Amino acid sequence: MAVTTRRDLELTRRTLAGWLTVRLGGGAVDVRELVLPKAGYSNETAFFDAVWRGPDGVEREHAFVLRIEPTGHQLFVEPDAFFQARMMRALARHSTVPVPRVWFTEKDASLLGAPFYVMDRVAGRIPSDVPSWHQRGWTVELSRQDRGRLYDQGLTQLAALHRIDWREGFTFLAPAGSPSGSALEAYLVRLGQWYDWCAESCRHDTEVIDAAWEHVRRHRPKDASTSVVWGDARVGNMIFAEDLSVAALLDWETATVGPPGIDLGWWLMFEEFLCEGQGLTRLDGVPDRDATVARYEELSGRRVPHVGYYEILAGLVLALINSRLADLLVASGKVGEDVATEYVTRVTGMLGRRLG
Secondary structure, eight states, X not given: OOOOOOOOHHHHHHHHHHHHHHHHOSSOOEEEEEEOOSOOSSSEEXXXXXXXXXXXXXXXXXXXXXXXXXXXXXXXXXXXXXXXXXXXXXXXXXXXXXXXXXXXXXXXXXXXXSXXXXXXXXXXXXXXXXXXXXXXXXXXXXXXXXXXXXHHHHHHHHHHHHTSOTTTTOGGGSOTTOOSSOHHHHHHHHHHHHHHHTGGXXXXXXXXHHHHHHHHHHTOOOXXXXXXXXXXXXXXXXXXXXXXXXXXXXXXXXXXXXXXXXXXXXXXXXXXHHTGGGTOOOOTTOOOHHHHHHHHHXXXXXXXXXXXXXXXXXXXXXXXXXXXXXXXXXXXXXXXXXXXXXXXXXXXXXXXXXHO
């Protein structure tokens, strides 16, 4: 199995500097402090600062993020960097949901080995996944009141996302050739394709994963609600400003249209995965599962029926992701088999309890 690309940072810096010089249309661009952060596997990410003199002769300096489409470490069937860029541009144009500004996109894979885009590096802090933000990091140092504010601000933005009319600027999210019927039915069709693609990686607790797949197919609710769905709704994909408001929402590779319950179920399951699923207790000030559902419904002004179904649906998706991720982590030598396996079995344990 292929592993994460080993990138030549100096060659990347020079290539990026030349490419930006043409794109920005001023003097030569100096790319500084190009670094590869510890980031997820859905994209290859780099941070850098750029200094250039604009056409008006004024020197400018700006902090950017480079996102390169993955080639050797795919979590999804068809990674598409341009889809994420398009999604963020649509959100910036048609909503108040905060996202980084996308400056440029590039289809020519010969430059950096794959298509890529460049966006703003938004100032702020992101709650940690590893280690869990319930266990360590800057969130632990917050007061009870401030942790409650952080969490509530995140839910507020999720509710705002779901109020967007997807027919105004987001019709590209509707899958081509989707069957007639509800958006949830179309979502399950695509999930089935991904389920088949991930089959080789699903080696741990496969009977639980298979049972979850049968459950979401057989017990699909009659839910005709349709909104913009983030697909990865969680505080770990949010940048929080100094006042703990949300400065930006990140990672849109699984965005789609469907019932808001898809996002709420994911939010609930991921919080459990980061907390109770590994034997931790929620930080004081962070609402539990039932309080989270109640607060989301209050903020969105709508009830979310069948929350339990959407939690199982989210758990299935997370089990598929973590099964694939386990293979990638072991192949790259980043973790041992035992650690990688725990990422899967923690989710399947959560699923098994819900499936009985």
